[in-house]
Each structure stands twice: as C-alpha cells, then as structure tokens.
Amino acid sequence: xxxxxxxxxxxxxxxxxxxxxxxxxxxxxxxxxxxxxxxxxxxxxxxxxxxxxxxxxxxxxxxxxxxxxxxxxxxxxxxxxxxxxxxxxxxxxxxxxxxxxxxxxxxxxxxxxxxxxxxxxxxxxxxxxxxxxxxxxxxxxxxxxxxxxxxxxxxxxxxxxxxxxxxxxxxxxxxxxxxxxxxxxxxxxxxxxxxxxxxxxxxxxxxxxxxxxxxxxxxxxxxxxxxxxxxxxxxxxxxxxxxxxxxxxxxxxxxxxxxxxxxxxxxxxxxxxxxxxxxxxxxxxxxxxxxxxxxxxxxxxxxxxxxxxxxxxxxxxxxxxxxxxxxxxxxxxxxxx
Amino acid sequence: xxxxxxxxxxxxxxxxxxxxxxxxxxxxxxxxxxxxxxxxxxxxxxxxxxxxxxxxxxxxxxxxxxxxxxxxxxxxxxxxxxxxxxxxxxxxxxxxxxxxxxxxxxxxxxxxxxxxxxxxxxxxxxxxxxxxxxxxxxxxxxxxxxxxxxxxxxxxxxxxxxxxxxxxxxxxxxxxxxxxxxxxxxxxxxxxxxxxxxxxxxxxxxxxxxxxxxxxxxxxxxxxxxxxxxxxxxxxxxxxxxxxxxxxxxxxxxxxxxxxxxxxxxxxxxxxxxxxxxxxxxxxxxxxxxxxxxxxxxxxxxxxxxxxxxxxxxxxxxxxxxxxxxxxxxxxxxxxx
DNA sequence: CTTAGCACTTGGTTGGGTAGAGTGCTAAAA
DNA sequence: TTTTAGCACTCTACCCAACCAAGTGCTAAG
Numbered sequence: 131x132x133x134x135x136x137x138x139x140x141x142x143x144x145x146x147x148x149x150x151x152x153x154x155x156x157x158x159x160x161x162x163x164x165x166x167x168x169x170x171x172x173x174x175x176x177x178x179x180x181x182x183x184x185x186x187x188x189x190x191x192x193x194x195x196x197x198x199x200x201x202x203x204x205x206x207x208x209x210x211x212x213x214x215x216x217x218x219x220x221x222x223x224x225x226x227x228x229x230x231x232x233x234x235x236x237x238x239x240x241x242x243x244x245x246x247x248x249x250x251x252x253x254x255x256x257x258x259x260x261x262x263x264x265x266x267x268x269x270x271x272x273x274x275x276x277x278x279x280x281x282x283x284x285x286x287x288x289x290x291x292x293x294x295x296x297x298x299x300x301x302x303x304x305x306x307x308x309x310x311x312x313x314x315x316x317x318x319x320x321x322x323x324x325x326x327x328x329x330x331x332x333x334x335x336x337x338x339x340x341x342x343x344x345x346x347x348x349x350x351x352x353x354x355x356x357x358x359x360x361x362x363x364x365x366x367x368x369x370x371x372x373x374x375x376x377x378x379x380x381x382x383x384x385x386x387x388x389x390x391x392x393x394x395x396x397x398x399x400x401x402x403x404x405x406x407x408x409x410x411x412x413x414x415x416x417x418x419x420x421x422x423x424x425x426x427x428x429x430x431x432x433x434x435x436x437x438x439x440x441x442x443x444x445x446x447x448x449x450x451x452x453x454x455x456x457x458x459x460x461x462x463x464x465x466x467x
Numbered sequence: 468x469x470x471x472x473x474x475x476x477x478x479x480x481x482x483x484x485x486x487x488x489x490x491x492x493x494x495x496x497x498x499x500x501x502x503x504x505x506x507x508x509x510x511x512x513x514x515x516x517x518x519x520x521x522x523x524x525x526x527x528x529x530x531x532x533x534x535x536x537x538x539x540x541x542x543x544x545x546x547x548x549x550x551x552x553x554x555x556x557x558x559x560x561x562x563x564x565x566x567x568x569x570x571x572x573x574x575x576x577x578x579x580x581x582x583x584x585x586x587x588x589x590x591x592x593x594x595x596x597x598x599x600x601x602x603x604x605x606x607x608x609x610x611x612x613x614x615x616x617x618x619x620x621x622x623x624x625x626x627x628x629x630x631x632x633x634x635x636x637x638x639x640x641x642x643x644x645x646x647x648x649x650x651x652x653x654x655x656x657x658x659x660x661x662x663x664x665x666x667x668x669x670x671x672x673x674x675x676x677x678x679x680x681x682x683x684x685x686x687x688x689x690x691x692x693x694x695x696x697x698x699x700x701x702x703x704x705x706x707x708x709x710x711x712x713x714x715x716x717x718x719x720x721x722x723x724x725x726x727x728x729x730x731x732x733x734x735x736x737x738x739x740x741x742x743x744x745x746x747x748x749x750x751x752x753x754x755x756x757x758x759x760x761x762x763x764x765x766x767x768x769x770x771x772x773x774x775x776x777x778x779x780x781x782x783x784x785x786x787x788x789x790x791x792x793x794x795x796x797x798x799x800x801x802x803x804x
Numbered sequence: 805c806t807t808a809g810c811a812c813t814t815g816g817t818t819g820g821g822t823a824g825a826g827t828g829c830t831a832a833a834a
Numbered sequence: 835t836t837t838t839a840g841c842a843c844t845c846t847a848c849c850c851a852a853c854c855a856a857g858t859g860c861t862a863a864g
Contacts, residue, residue, distance in 0.1 A: 155857050156858080157856080167806070171806055173857090174805090174859095176858090177858090177859080188815095189813090190813055190814065190858075191814055192813095192814075192857065193856080193858095267604060267616075267618070271620060271621075271622055277618060281606050281626075284608075287614070289624045290567075364724075366717055369716050386703075387701075387703055468836070490826090493826075495825090508838070510826090511837085514828080524826090524827085526844090526846070528846090529825075529846075530825080
C-alpha cells in the first residue's frame with residue numbers, strides 16, 4: 131500500500147465531500163479522479179485512513195467523510211493555495227475606492243470577504259493599546275454636560291458625554307485642556323489611566339472637582355480604546371449553507387454575538403509559516419463552534435489585528451484561505467496608505 | 468351568529484396558535500377556552516372568519532391559522548397590553564447603570580430588547596440632520612494625513628482621515644480651524660455642505676488648496692452624520708424560533724444585513740394612537756420580510772428615531788409590544804439625562 | 805500489493821393501510 | 835334565527851414491509 135496514494139485518496143475524499151456534501155464511496159472516487167487503481171484498492175486505503183482516524187463512516191457501509199483530523203492533515207499538507215479568479219480580484223479591488231475612514235474601510239472589507247467566501251466574515255479592529263495620545267478636547271454641550279474627546283495618533287477617536295457637577299465656562303475648559311495635554315500628550319493608551327489621575331493636583335483649587343471628573347472621563351475613554359471590537363457580516367450565508375443539512379446554526383450565531391468568544395479565539399490562534407491560522411471543528415475550545423471552522427490571518431504588518439471567516443467544518447479550505455489572505459493583503463495595503 | 472363571539476374565537480385562535488405553533492381546531496378551542504357553546508357552533512364561526520379572510524386552513528380539514536389580516540385585526544382590536552413582569556422590569560433597569568456614552572447605551576438597549584422578546588432587536592441611531600455644529604478639529608497624523616473631526620451639539624462625533632496634498636504645519640491647521648469655525652459654528656448639518664464650500668475663499672492663497680481639501684472632508688463628515696445607522700442583536704433568536712419549522716430564515720437575515728431596507732421600513736411605519744407601529748407579514752413592502760412582522764416605536768420624544776423587533780408573523784404581539792414600548796420609555800429617560 | 809468477486813449491511817424510497825383530527829352539511833332542537 | 839348533535843368525508847401523519855442502490859469487508863487469486 132503506497133503512502134502517497136493514501137494521501138491522494140484523502141485529498142480526493144475531502145474535495146469531493148466539500149463539493150457534494152455527501153459521503154463519498156470508493157467507486158465514485160475512482161470514477162471522478164483518475165487514480166490508476168481499482169475500487170478495491172481504494173477500499174483498502176480507506177480502511178487504513180479510517181484506522182488512522184482521518185476519515186469516518188456515518189453508518190456502516192456508507193461512504194466516508196473526513197474527520198476534523200482529516201481536514202487538519204488536508205490543510206497542513208495537501209492543500210495547494212489556489213490563485214483567485216479575475217472576478218474575485220475585481221471584487222476585492224472595489225475596496226480600494228472610496229474614503230479611507232477606518233470604520234468605512236473595515237465595513238466594506240468585511241462585506242467583501244463575506245461575499246467572496248459565502249461565509250460569515252469577521253474583522254477585528256486594529257488594537258490601540260500602543261497608540262499614543264495626540265489630542266484631547268473638552269466640549270460643553272448642555273448645562274453640566276461635557277463631551278470628552280480623545281484622539282490617538284492612529285486616527286482613532288473615542289468620545290463620551292460626562293456630567294460634571296456644575297456649569298463650567300468654556301474658557302475654563304480650554305485652560306484645563308491645556309493642562310491635561312501638557313501631561314498626557316504622547317503617552318500610550320496603556321499609560322493614560324495612571325497618568326491622568328495625577329493631573330487634577332496641578333489645577334487651581336476651584337477647578338479641582340471638575341478636573342477630577344474630566345480625568346475620570348478620560349480614563350474611561352482610555353479603557354474603551356483598549357477594548358477590542360470586531361465587525362461582522364454574512365450571517366445570512368450561514369443559514370443558506372446549512373438549509374439542506376439541519377445543522378445547528380443557532381449555537382454558531384450565539385457564539386458570533388458573544389464577540390468575546392471570537393476575540394479570544396482569534397487572539398489564541400497560532401499562525402503557520404504563511405501567517406494563516408485555521409481552527410477546525412473541535413480543535414476549537416468553545417463548544418458552540420464544535421461544528422465550525424475558523425480561517426483567519428492578521429492584516430497589518432506587525433500589529434496583532436486579525437480578520438477571517440467562520441464556516442462549517444466542511445468548507446472549501448483552499449479557496450477560503452486564498453480569499454482571506456488576499457483580502458488581508460489588500461486591507462493592509464489600504465491602511466498603510 | 469354573534470359578532471362578539473366571533474371575535475373572541477379569533478382571539479382564541481391567535482393566542483393558541485402563537486403558543487402551540489400548530490393549526491387549531493374547533494374542538495380544542497372549546498376545551499381550552501370556556502366559550503359557552505359547542506364545537507359545531509365554533510365551526511360555523513370559523514367558517515365565517517375564513518370567509519372574511521381572517522383565518523385560513525393549511526389543508527382541507529385541518530385546523531385554522533390566522534392570516535396576516537387576522538393578526539392585524541387582533542393587534543388593532545383584540546390585544547390588550549400586558550404589563551411587564553417584575554423580572555422583565557429588572558432586566559430593563561440594568562440598562563440604567565453604566566456609562567451614558569451613546570454607542571454604549573444603544574448597544575445595551577438592543578441586547579436587552581433581544582433578550583426580552585427572544586427576537587431580533589434593532590435600534591436606530593438618533594437622527595442628526597437638525598443637530599448643529601459645536602466644534603471642529605483638525606489633527607495632523609502622519610505626513611500629509613489629517614484627521615478631521617466634527618462635533619455636534621448633540622454630542623455626536625464624526626471623524627475621517629483625509630490626505631491633503633502636502634505637509635502642513637500644526638499652526639496653520641489651527642489657523643484654518645479658526646476660520647472654519649467662524650463660518651460654520653451653529654449651522655445645522657444640513658446647511659454645512661453648502662456653507663463649507665465657501666470657506667476656502669477666505670484664506671490666504673498659499674493655504675487655499677489645503678483648505679479646499681479640508682472643506683471637502685468636512686462635507687463628507689456632514690454627509691456621514693446625516694446617514695442613518697442601526698444596531699442589531701439577537702439574530703440567533705431567529706434561528707432558534709424557526710428551527711422546528713423549516714421556515715425561510717435566510718431571506719430575513721438578508722434583509723437585516725441590508726440595513727437600508729430596514730431603515731426605510733422604520734421610516735415609513737405609521738404610528739397608532741399609542742405611538743406603536745406594527746407591520747405584519749405581507750403588509751411589508753419587502754418580499755424577504757413577507758413572513759416576518761416588525762414591531763416598532765420611536766424613542767426620543769419628538770425626534771424620529773425608532774427601535775423595535777423583527778420576528779415571525781406568528782409572534783406574541785401583546786408581550787412584544789409591551790416590551791418594545793417599555794424599552795423605548797427607559798431609553799428615552801436615559802437619553803434625556 | 806492489487807484485484808475480482810461475493811456476501812452482507814444499511815439507509816432511502818415506495819406503496820398500502822390505518823388512526824386521528826378536523827371539516828362541512830343536514831336536520832332537529834331551542 | 836341560532837345552536838347543536840350526528841355523520842360522512844377528507845386530509846395528514848405514521849407505521850410497516852418490500853425493495854433498491856450504494857457501499858463495505860473479506861477471501862482468494864493474480
């Protein structure tokens with residue numbers, strides 16, 4: 131029994147099953163793929179593959195389907211990265227048009243990725259822990275209400291309306307702004323909370339209370355800025371791809387709404403040599419994603435932000451990986467400006 | 468044949484069907500509801516109701532289910548608004564805690580509403596067309612890149628990174644900011660685009676090009692600010708509620724992702740005397756929502772922002788309406804500050 | 805190591821028969 | 835005129851048996 135052919139059989143099984151969604155048998159295999167041997171030989175190979183836990187039979191004497199382990203071996207060793215079609219490249223490149231506002235770009239990115247892969251796409255916002263303070267603004271709105279704005283060097287803007295105890299003059303706010311800026315300009319978001327708490331000591335006694343409230347507001351903004359966020363699109367694809375199979379789409383939607391789960395997962399995903407991460411089925415720590423796979427990669431050189439798709443374990447890994455990688459590359463290019 | 472009893476029968480059918488999800492027959496009806504008549508009489512009433520198009524039979528000789536028209540009559544005349552349970556009130560009131568940042572509040576609101584109703588919840592952002600310009604900021608980031616920030620009196624902040632042709636000194640930007648503010652302060656977002664285009668004429672010739680780019684950026688922000696947005700939660704509920712019935716959840720998810728559809732719909736919904744809007748099944752202009760109902764109301768006194776839920780036509784209207792109304796009231800109270 | 809052949813397993817499909825729920829109608833009762 | 839009891843009729847859902855097609859594992863021969 132030849133080892134290379136056995137792997138070839140595994141590849142054929144994965145490809146056929148992904149394509150047909152039905153267990154694939156030895157006979158169909160020799161017909162569709164020109165392996166130079168008979169179905170009996172394939173059967174022997176399949177028995178061996180099953181022995182190794184790479185494929186399994188839903189019921190005695192039915193075709194085989196890949197196991198998580200089988201998919202794993204497939205993506206690790208057997209999948210060749212397919213180049214994208216012209217149409218796909220074109221679809222991605224419409225991303226390049228339009229404004230470069232971060233929200234906007236990520237929104238369009240996630241939609242494109244969802245459309246391209248016919249799966250649920252997720253894009254994590256670039257992390258801002260290391261971003262430095264570029265600008266602070268206090269704007270009085272209604273009585274007692276002040277809008278606190280924090281602008282980072284990365285271009286990210288965080289804001290919040292806070293209630294200061296008393297009416298405050300615009301000039302005083304402007305003065306306080308200068309004091310805050312003098313202390314905080316250039317600090318990272320991570321450093322901000324501790325630094326900001328010392329500022330109120332530097333202001334005149336009469337403005338002390340207001341300054342304390344403002345400091346509190348800024349600390350909150352810093353906290354928000356560090357919080358990771360994701361955008362998502364294509365949940366309808368999930369329903370579509372599973373409407374023939376009565377697969378459990380509910381749990382997956384649940385997990386997707388619990389963004390924390392996804393964020394942790396993306397965080398924990400180890401990248402292979404090409405920078406791609408793939409988590410298959412029960413490799414995933416979270417039960418609700420036991421029948422789902424995640425394909426992700428990071429998208430800004432050096433920084434830790436990720437993007438990817440979530441789909442059924444039975445997905446077209448080569449194409450999906452190619453799409454994810456291509457979109458990540460385009461996005462990196464755009465954000466690099 | 469008594470008219471009041473006929474309506475009572477309709478109410479009973481709606482209630483039972485919503486509860487059991489199965490066509491309801493005359494016999495079951497007299498057993499569960501103490502109407503003082505026999506099943507034969509009910510059959511006559513049902514025949515009349517069917518004649519009027521209020522109920523229909525999925526197949527000859529099966530129980531009846533309400534039609535869209537039947538639900539309509541039910542919500543218009545038969546549904547009494549149920550008070551919320553203590554647990555529900557408690558769930559809502561956790562909303563009152565925490566920061567009052569608009570994004571944050573709306574996020575928590577939509578989650579609460581989804582959980583409360585077990586349906587897909589949507590919340591429209593407050594509209595900002597009438598909001599006035601309170602503050603403008605230009606912040607240089609990398610070379611050639613300037614972050615343009617527009618702050619409205621409502622507390623809303625819009626920002627975008629633009630690429631100006633050349634490197635620009637911070638002092639020049641500060642000067643330009645003053646010029647822009649002098650012209651634009653207090654204008655509404657609607658007025659901004661035309662006003663902003665005149666500003667570059669007021670600046671020194673050397674700064675003309677930069678000012679023009681900045682003006683362009685501000686105009687874009689004004690456009691974005693006027694754009695309506697919605698947040699959504701609970702799509703998993705959709706899958707759950709329909710997992711036994713092989714109902715078409717795909718189209719609904721589609722429509723939900725096409726936020727424009729929903730926005731237009733919310734826009735167009737007429738409110739009844741209590742301020743509630745209900746659109747049932749095919750009353751909805753959009754085909755993909757033909758099997759869905761939308762229950763909505765507006766949530767800030769006077770302003771046109773809405774919130775509501777989307778669910779199957781077979782939903783518990785009284786409870787849903789009560790939840791939507793209660794959440795809207797709480798939200799209004801919070802935002803009123 | 806590969807192959808042909810064969811016995812065996814099993815899920816899916818088809819067709820008939822049945823039970824149950826429900827209807828519409830008619831004729832009598834109120 | 836309205837309500838009721840009774841009855842014939844019509845479906846759907848369910849079960850069961852038979853059968854078919856696909857596929858396997860095994861054995862023995864090439």
